[in-house]
Each structure stands twice: as C-alpha cells, then as structure tokens.
Amino acid sequence: MRNILEKSEWEWIEAAIEAAKKATCGRSKCGSVIVRDGNIIGEGYNSPPGDRESRRRCETEKSSYDPKVTDRTCCVHAEQRAIMDALRRNPDKVAGSRLYFIRLDGKDVPKRSGDPYCTICSKMALDAGIGEFVLWNDSGMVAYPTDEYDEVSCRYRSGRKHS
Numbered sequence: 001m002r003n004i005l006e007k008s009e010w011e012w013i014e015a016a017i018e019a020a021k022k023a024t025c026g027r028s029k030c031g032s033v034i035v036r037d038g039n040i041i042g043e044g045y046n047s048p049p050g051d052r053e054s055r056r057r058c059e060t061e062k063s064s065y066d067p068k069v070t071d072r073t074c075c076v077h078a079e080q081r082a083i084m085d086a087l088r089r090n091p092d093k094v095a096g097s098r099l100y101f102i103r104l105d106g107k108d109v110p111k112r113s114g115d116p117y118c119t120i121c122s123k124m125a126l127d128a129g130i131g132e133f134v135l136w137n138d139s140g141m142v143a144y145p146t147d148e149y150d151e152v153s154c155r156y157r158s159g160r161k162h163s
Contacts, residue, residue, distance in 0.1 A: 042086025
C-alpha cells in the first residue's frame with residue numbers, strides 16, 4: 001500500500017466522484033473509474049442490475065445487513081460495474097490498470113471508505129487483471145496492489161484486523 005500524493009492522480013478521484021453521483025442505491029453512493037495510460041477505460045456506480053430502480057429494497061435490507069456474512073445489497077457494486085464496463089469497451093487495456101473508488105455521504109461529499117472489505121470486488125478485480133485498487137481510508141488516499149487488497153479484504157471477512 002502506498003499513499004497517493006501526485007496531483008495528477010486526483011483527477012481520477014474527481015471522475016469517480018462524478019460516477020458516484022449517478023448511484024441510485026438507497027444504502028450507499030459509490031463510484032469507480034478504471035484508468036490505463038492516462039485514460040478512463042471503465043466507469044461504474046452502485047445501482048441495481050440494469051439500473052432498475054429498487055431504492056426501497058436496499059433501504060429495507062439495512063437493518064439485517066452484515067458485510068462480514070454476505071453482500072445482501074440489491075445493487076451491482078461500483079467496482080463491479082466499472083470492471084464490466086472496461087471489459088466490454090477496452091478488454092485489451094484492463095490488465096495492469098488502476099481502479100479508483102470513492103464513497104459519498106448523503107450530500108455528495110466524499111467520505112472515507114475504511115479498510116478493504118469486499119471480497120466480491122477484490123476477487124473480480126484480481127481475476128480481471130486490475131493492477132492496483134485506490135481508495136480513501138484512515139491512512140489517506142492509498143493504492144493497494146490488487147493481490148494485497150484481496151488479502152486485506154479476506155482478513156476483514158474472517159474477523160482479523162488489517163496489519
């Protein structure tokens with residue numbers, strides 16, 4: 001993991017923020033962009049499959065949701081949608097790319113995501129060949145090699161803390 005400090009990389013965070021503003025999930029607004037060679041090759045936001053409206057369903061599942069057990073959201077995650085978009089539009093550029101992820105609060109202001117925890121997204125990114133996964137947590141804006149991101153996510157799922 002390394003801190004992202006280069007000014008040029010913040011434009012991708014801004015693009016992820018714009019993607020997150022499109023999210024229709026009733027639980028969480030997230031956005032992702034995948035970048036390779038200075039270009040966005042995939043974009044995603046969390047919303048129901050096919051962008052079906054099901055905000056009510058996500059809201060009713062909040063009380064029983066435990067991310068350590070399973071993903072019970074009705075939505076496709078922003079990371080998943082960005083990976084599928086990149087594979088559809090730019091399949092030859094996915095390997096070695098970088099995925100930028102951001103979460104927004106109810107007023108569209110970026111907020112910390114915490115440590116990696118979603119093994120659904122980490123496995124998909126790893127299998128697609130994404131090189132790094134960038135997110136904002138308590139350490140700042142950080143880039144994880146995707147294999148490290150997956151390991152940290154797996155440790156979270158099993159209840160072991162990030163080291």
